[in-house]
Amino acid sequence: MSITEVQFQATSIExxxxxxxxxxxxxxxxxxxxxxxxxxxxxxxxILLMIAFALAAPLIAAAVGHPVDQAYTLKGENSFGNPVGPxxxxxxxxxxxxxxDLLVRIAYGARISLFVGIVTTALATIAGVTLGLVAGYFGxxxxxxxxxxxxxxxxxxxxxxxxxxxxxxxxSLAIVIGVITxxxxxxxxxxxxxxxxxxxxxxxxxxxxxLGAGPWRIMFxxxxxxxxxxxxxxxxxxxxxxxxxxATLSFLGIGIPEPAPSWGNILGEAQSFYAVxxxxxVFPAAALLITTLAFNLLxxxxxxxxxxxxxxxxxxxxSERSKKNKRKIGKGIGPDLAQAVxxxxxxxxxxxxxxxxxx
Amino acid sequence: xxxxxxxxxxxxxxxxxxxxxxxxxxxxxxxxxxESAVARNLAGRSASPSVLAETTRYYGLDRPIPVQYxxxxxxxxxxxxxxxxxxxxxxxxxxxxxxxxTVSLVIGAVLLxxxxxxxxxxxxxxxxxxxxxxxxxxxxxAGISAPTFVVGELLIITVxxxxxxxxxxxIQTGFSPLSQGFVSWLGTLILPWVTLAVVQAxxxxxxxxxxxxxxxxxxxxxxxxxxGLSERRVLYRHAVRAAxxxxxxxxxxxxxxxxxxxxVVEQVFSLHGLGYQVVTAISxxxxxxxxxxxxxxAFFVVVANLLVDMSYAALDxxxxxx
Numbered sequence: 001m002s003i004t005e006v007q008f009q010a011t012s013i014e015x016x017x018x019x020x021x022x023x024x025x026x027x028x029x030x031x032x033x034x035x036x037x038x039x040x041x042x043x044x045x046x047i048l049l050m051i052a053f054a055l056a057a058p059l060i061a062a063a064v065g066h067p068v069d070q071a072y073t074l075k076g077e078n079s080f081g082n083p084v085g086p087x088x089x090x091x092x093x094x095x096x097x098x099x100x101d102l103l104v105r106i107a108y109g110a111r112i113s114l115f116v117g118i119v120t121t122a123l124a125t126i127a128g129v130t131l132g133l134v135a136g137y138f139g140x141x142x143x144x145x146x147x148x149x150x151x152x153x154x155x156x157x158x159x160x161x162x163x164x165x166x167x168x169x170x171x172s173l174a175i176v177i178g179v180i181t182x183x184x185x186x187x188x189x190x191x192x193x194x195x196x197x198x199x200x201x202x203x204x205x206x207x208x209x210x211l212g213a214g215p216w217r218i219m220f221x222x223x224x225x226x227x228x229x230x231x232x233x234x235x236x237x238x239x240x241x242x243x244x245x246x247a248t249l250s251f252l253g254i255g256i257p258e259p260a261p262s263w264g265n266i267l268g269e270a271q272s273f274y275a276v277x278x279x280x281x282v283f284p285a286a287a288l289l290i291t292t293l294a295f296n297l298l299x300x301x302x303x304x305x306x307x308x309x310x311x312x313x314x315x316x317x318x319s320e321r322s323k324k325n326k327r328k329i330g331k332g333i334g335p336d337l338a339q340a341v342x343x344x345x346x347x348x349x350x351x352x353x354x355x356x357x358x359x
Numbered sequence: 360x361x362x363x364x365x366x367x368x369x370x371x372x373x374x375x376x377x378x379x380x381x382x383x384x385x386x387x388x389x390x391x392x393x394e395s396a397v398a399r400n401l402a403g404r405s406a407s408p409s410v411l412a413e414t415t416r417y418y419g420l421d422r423p424i425p426v427q428y429x430x431x432x433x434x435x436x437x438x439x440x441x442x443x444x445x446x447x448x449x450x451x452x453x454x455x456x457x458x459x460x461t462v463s464l465v466i467g468a469v470l471l472x473x474x475x476x477x478x479x480x481x482x483x484x485x486x487x488x489x490x491x492x493x494x495x496x497x498x499x500x501a502g503i504s505a506p507t508f509v510v511g512e513l514l515i516i517t518v519x520x521x522x523x524x525x526x527x528x529x530i531q532t533g534f535s536p537l538s539q540g541f542v543s544w545l546g547t548l549i550l551p552w553v554t555l556a557v558v559q560a561x562x563x564x565x566x567x568x569x570x571x572x573x574x575x576x577x578x579x580x581x582x583x584x585x586x587g588l589s590e591r592r593v594l595y596r597h598a599v600r601a602a603x604x605x606x607x608x609x610x611x612x613x614x615x616x617x618x619x620x621x622x623v624v625e626q627v628f629s630l631h632g633l634g635y636q637v638v639t640a641i642s643x644x645x646x647x648x649x650x651x652x653x654x655x656x657a658f659f660v661v662v663a664n665l666l667v668d669m670s671y672a673a674l675d676x677x678x679x680x681x
Contacts, residue, residue: 253642254641296503
């Protein structure tokens with residue numbers, strides 16, 4: 001049994017004596033609570049369906065017989081050259097401005113949205129966790145420098161960088177992923193750094209060190225498992241933010257370039273057809289909203305499952321005092337994308353200790 | 360005295376931030392890519408060789424980078440942001456022209472979301488776990504999940520298109536200055552305000568609810584109650600005031616984030632303000648305008664943060680002491 005596991009059990013005995021007797025790990029406990037959360041389970045189902053929808057995009061295209069980039073100028077447009085509505089001429093959700101099948105484009109758009117959301121979150125999490133561990137564990141000059149970098153990355157108006165890059169280079173998937181990742185990692189770093197600062201003083205780290213464990217071993221094998229909880233919550237909540245971010249950039253024409261479909265650029269094209277084609281806006285918007293709402297609800301559910309003391313939306317768990325002021329809540333877009341997180345771990349406060357309100 | 364020192368420090372920090380942004384902008388636009396590409400970016404993508412040569416000389420791109428950087432900073436300090444390649448107008452003139460719609464949009468939206476967000480937040484906190492609270496929480500989650508431009512587009516196809524279809528022309532897109540009548544000004548701005556405010560109001564509801572719930576658990580609130588003060592007085596004089604600190608600091612953060620929202624909302628509603636201008640400038644490759652926008656945007660963020668810092672002291676007596 002590793003030192004980490006001993007510590008794990010020790011904390012679970014401290015935190016939840018009744019359950020520790022049965023010897024369940026914290027992850028098992030979390031999963032049990034999550035399983036009983038109907039809203040979270042429904043969100044998982046919705047997310048899986050959306051992933052299936054994205055994966056099945058070529059199948060959908062084959063089934064309806066409309067390739068994604070095929071413009072049907074005759075049957076896909078009415079006599080004024082405008083898109084045709086849902087159900088017309090075999091277009092289940094109608095067509096877009098040059099007569100392409102909207103259903104097929106939304107399905108392919110789901111691929112881009114989910115891909116960008118998941119890839120950027122994964123990259124940001126890896127970078128954020130590593131830098132946070134390094135800053136927190138080594139402390140001193142390393143920490144001082146990195147903490148300033150986190151602050152700078154959090155304070156930078158993201159849209160400005162996105163605009164500048166888009167105007168200097170041509171918009172592309174790589175730039176979109178780069179920009180979103182750049183604005184996501186610092187928030188995770190900050191949390192991980194704060195947790196590491198307090199964890200590295202614990203006795204079990206002392207013990208590991210006296211057994212001759214090197215700094216990297218301690219960071220990744222002993223400290224990392226204990227910060228994964230908040231990181232998981234954060235990551236779940238970053239995905240919808242990244243999805244919205246990508247959609248917004250594409251909507252403005254500085255994200256995913258045409259003709260590749262993305263929910264954002266479909267909605268951007270729809271701008272000229274507000275009065276004549278409601279489906280052009282409603283269906284891609286619905287896909288986007290369903291996805292972000294599902295991820296947000298899941299993130300809330302995971303946080304509640306990790307820390308049952310926080311207030312829940314539908315369940316009747318009464319908390320003595322709300323933890324909500326400790327959450328920084330994200331909005332559609334902003335320089336604080338990286339702060340667009342709901343943090344429910346009780347000892348997260350320490351993260352703000354050295355970074356403070358300045359900047 | 361303390362306050363003055365604090366302010367001076369914040370002003371200096373602000374200037375440093377501006378310098379960092381300007382430097383970052385300079386290096387991104389002028390040195391991260393080859394000189395010929397800079398000239399091409401500045402001169403437009405289809406410029407002739409002679410125009411390119413002229414642009415290179417005009418912007419001093421043939422000079423060493425430190426010299427260029429110095430000139431860039433000197434120009435900046437003199438308020439010279441260069442001129443648009445497309446219209447040949449000075450960038451400062453363009454920014455001045457486009458400022459009124461943006462200012463109208465931002466002020467109205469901020470007021471709207473603060474009023475709605477705080478009102479719903481306070482009501483939710485004082486009626487914690489009631490039906491109203493549950494509905495508000497659900498609404499907040501939906502609001503936070505909704506991208507700004509989706510809200511805008513949905514408002515357009517439901518409210519704007521439907522009203523105009525039925526002959527009610529009150530709500531219009533575009534922008535009508537206040538000098539041309541209050542009603543038409545309101546008509547062009549009401550949907551943009553709502554759009555920009557929806558997401559933010561959700562955030563502020565959540566924030567003020569949580570903060571107020573925490574404050575209501577403090578000992579001094581119990582003391583106030585046990586003194587026999589009315590609940591109304593306890594709530595508004597003691598609790599709400601102290602609970603506003605996190606809300607104000609969030610406002611400081613959000614002023615920066617507002618840039619993105621403004622850009623999107625102006626695009627959705629064809630409101631010809633700064634955001635609309637900069638998106639157009641990007642699609643035209645009009646780099647001087649983009650650079651100008653970046654620097655002006657950073658300036659407003661710095662000023663807004665300064666104002667927020669000042670209002671802390673006014674709100675929370677504890678800040679004044681420490």
